């Protein structure tokens with residue numbers, strides 16, 4: 551008799567998934583299936599960066615690999631929540647970038663394979679059946695998919711996109727958000743700054759209102775900071791410099807800022823109790839994170855802080871994304887005249903296409919070879935919208951304009 555996989559995974563597998571849709575839309579095999587010549591395709595689907603990793607990080611890897619003893623050491627299992635020197639280097643990195651005053655110690659750091667894995671584990675650590683997870687609408691589509699692994703969790707959403715004015719209204723709705731938290735009493739509130747898909751940065755007033763309410767209701771306020779270093783405003787919000795406390799947890803990653811996407815590790819900044827829970831949970835899920843990436847990151851951070859070379863690198867790369875964001879908004883305004891949000895950081899803008907986003911995406915793809923991501927997976931506010939990622943085109947700004955011209959030509963027909 552042929553055995554079957556679990557009913558849970560089987561139904562998850564057969565459900566339409568926005569994350570799989572995004573990964574498919576970005577896959578050259580998919581272009582071919584859709585009858586497109588990959589060389590002609592201009593894709594805004596991939597949620598990834600395309601700048602170069604720092605030379606000093608590449609050299610750190612090279613030195614380890616060329617040193618017989620250190621290379622041998624990099625093949626050993628590290629401790630379950632990361633090497634002590636890497637947890638310390640991460641604290642130094644945060645203090646160097648966001649201020650010495652951050653209340654953070656190595657005991658607040660747990661390192662994992664990546665932030666996706668750690669987010670899923672954190673949900674498991676925090677949530678029991680019957681608990682609520684609060685998300686904004688729109689929100690990163692992996693969050694609802696990740697929480698599906700836990701039985702009977704209700705997702706409650708707070709809309710932050712005014713779909714008439716096409717405006718991000720989180721900050722002006724901060725009191726309503728706090729009231730919503732007090733009413734719903736979610737166990738976990740998961741936000742993202744800068745946000746995916748809107749690329750907006752909620753104000754400190756919004757986050758403070760949420761944290762006050764979370765503290766009252768005994769909730770965890772968790773911020774996914776996947777794009778924290780890709781921010782171009784001069785003054786960073788105060789909460790970028792918060793450490794962890796009983797109600798506040800940060801999720802971090804080196805996927806984006808040092809272009810470590812396929813070479814990444816993630817970490818959380820959390821109270822010691824949560825870190826201890828990670829030690830238990832990771833021991834039976836991943837066993838431990840990768841050693842080579844930790845060793846290279848430690849060398850890179852220690853030398854980079856001593857030489858003060860990390861800040862200029864981060865400044866330089868965030869300016870690249872600022873330019874790509876400006877080009878995207880300018881080309882949309884010039885050729886399409888559709889409402890879109892002006893990014894404050896990160897890789898994306900969201901555009902109101904005033905028709906079903908999936909239909910728009912399909913027609914535009916078939917007729918122009920331009921790929922965008924339909925908005926439905928991000929939440930109800932994005933049904934008539936699409937997400938555009940300028941990340942992969944950061945060195946190809948001409949293509950951004952060409953894509954908008956192609957779409958405009960097709961829509962005018």
Ligand SMILES: Cc1ncc(COP(=O)(O)O)c(C=O)c1O
Nearest residue numbers: 597664665666690746776803805
């Ligand atoms: C909001 C957000 N969080 C997390 C991730 C994934 O991070 P990691 O590469 O560390 O798993 C992404 C990737 O696109 C993302 O957009």
